[in-house]
Amino acid sequence: MVVKVYGTAYASPKRVLVCLIEKGIEFEAIPVDLIKGEHRSPEYLKLQPFGALPVIEDGDYTLYESRAIIRYYAEKYKSQGTDLLGKDIEERGLVEQWLEVEAHNYHPHIYNLTLHILFASALGFPADEKIIKESEEKLAKVLDVYEERLSKSKYLAGDFFSLADLSHLPFTQYLVGPMNREHMISSRKHVSRWWTEISNRPSWKKVLQL
Amino acid sequence: MVVKVYGTAYASPKRVLVCLIEKGIEFEAIPVDLIKGEHRSPEYLKLQPFGALPVIEDGDYTLYESRAIIRYYAEKYKSQGTDLLGKDIEERGLVEQWLEVEAHNYHPHIYNLTLHILFASALGFPADEKIIKESEEKLAKVLDVYEERLSKSKYLAGDFFSLADLSHLPFTQYLVGPMNREHMISSRKHVSRWWTEISNRPSWKKVLQL
Numbered sequence: 001m002v003v004k005v006y007g008t009a010y011a012s013p014k015r016v017l018v019c020l021i022e023k024g025i026e027f028e029a030i031p032v033d034l035i036k037g038e039h040r041s042p043e044y045l046k047l048q049p050f051g052a053l054p055v056i057e058d059g060d061y062t063l064y065e066s067r068a069i070i071r072y073y074a075e076k077y078k079s080q081g082t083d084l085l086g087k088d089i090e091e092r093g094l095v096e097q098w099l100e101v102e103a104h105n106y107h108p109h110i111y112n113l114t115l116h117i118l119f120a121s122a123l124g125f126p127a128d129e130k131i132i133k134e135s136e137e138k139l140a141k142v143l144d145v146y147e148e149r150l151s152k153s154k155y156l157a158g159d160f161f162s163l164a165d166l167s168h169l170p171f172t173q174y175l176v177g178p179m180n181r182e183h184m185i186s187s188r189k190h191v192s193r194w195w196t197e198i199s200n201r202p203s204w205k206k207v208l209q210l
Numbered sequence: 211m212v213v214k215v216y217g218t219a220y221a222s223p224k225r226v227l228v229c230l231i232e233k234g235i236e237f238e239a240i241p242v243d244l245i246k247g248e249h250r251s252p253e254y255l256k257l258q259p260f261g262a263l264p265v266i267e268d269g270d271y272t273l274y275e276s277r278a279i280i281r282y283y284a285e286k287y288k289s290q291g292t293d294l295l296g297k298d299i300e301e302r303g304l305v306e307q308w309l310e311v312e313a314h315n316y317h318p319h320i321y322n323l324t325l326h327i328l329f330a331s332a333l334g335f336p337a338d339e340k341i342i343k344e345s346e347e348k349l350a351k352v353l354d355v356y357e358e359r360l361s362k363s364k365y366l367a368g369d370f371f372s373l374a375d376l377s378h379l380p381f382t383q384y385l386v387g388p389m390n391r392e393h394m395i396s397s398r399k400h401v402s403r404w405w406t407e408i409s410n411r412p413s414w415k416k417v418l419q420l
Binding site: 076090 | 279304
């Protein structure tokens with residue numbers, strides 16, 4: 001069964017794509033144009049009532065929220081491709097912890113930076129310099145905690161690559177690329193080593209070429 | 211092993227407590243006083259480097275982020291107490307989806323309301339009426355989606371009580387109680403039926419009496 005993934009031009013759906021590639025699952029990309037408002041169409045809202053990206057369709061099964069989708073595939077195909085959940089329930093607990101840290105500590109700040117630095121003019125509102133400055137400061141503090149953590153383990157949840165690392169890829173790519181904030185990563189020795197490792201995975205390179 | 215839960219006077223740790231009670235797991239409540247800044251002490255930051263609540267200690271195992279902790283116990287003790295994850299991997303996918311909806315669509319607005327209506331003066335900043343109004347409007351739209359969903363299934367992830375429902379309890383209790391916004395729930399027939407069911411569970415009543 002080929003998994004249909006909606007909205008793959010954007011960052012959150014790329015979280016799903018890199019997971020599917022790591023697990024060796026075939027997918028078909030279905031375009032959704034946010035600028036044209038296609039996420040507000042009645043057809044799309046039947047799939048995702050909040051009008052957000054991504055959604056997957058896998059036969060009769062529909063699922064939304066990128067981090068729910070990656071958990072679903074990592075568990076459903078546990079023994080296929082890269083194991084992204086750890087070898088036991090305690091390791092999985094730490095994967096969940098760092099996946100939540102990504103969602104609640106890392107993402108809000110990097111999302112604000114993305115919105116105000118990259119997308120404000122396309123979306124028709126003025127970039128807010130105060131939000132940019134505050135978000136950069138808050139993200140820097142979070143990265144200081146990451147630096148400490150990554151001085152003790154190879155990846156966030158331990159010495160294994162997991163959903164927690166993978167989940168950081170799409171927005172951090174914006175940060176080091178079009179946002180010109182690579183110094184936030186490269187100035188931190190262990191974060192820099194971690195970023196080099198995860199961003200050089202063949203799965204992520206393949207997503208970037210799509 | 212008795213699980214130590216830090217910061218049980220506050221809402222996010224209560225998410226963990228109600229889960230432990232549903233699973234029949236013994237716990238010990240460890241106070242952390244946010245007003246006194248105990249979450250910024252060096253001892254606490256060793257347990258939770260972001261200075262947030264809750265943290266659990268279970269023997270040598272330490273875990274933070276409330277939604278990671280409830281996933282850990284729901285899975286570790288799958289066959290003990292209430293099954294909070296669904297009967298198969300597709301049901302668990304939907305539990306994860308609605309748990310993410312709670313975290314990303316529901317929580318930010320109800321958290322803003324909690325902060326500005328209940329805690330602004332205690333924390334020493336002025337309540338922002340604009341944020342209150344906007345958050346209430348956004349939460350109302352989210353509840354409209356819930357109303358539609360709950361007209362088709364008994365609980366959020368399907369016809370079974372799960373982590374997704376449980377996760378809504380602590381902050382929604384603030385909304386219907388001290389925030390005087392009960393009408394946001396009672397004016398929606400299916401949301402109201404759902405809230406009556408989940409808030410009357412013996413586990414939640416026990417948490418409220420702690």
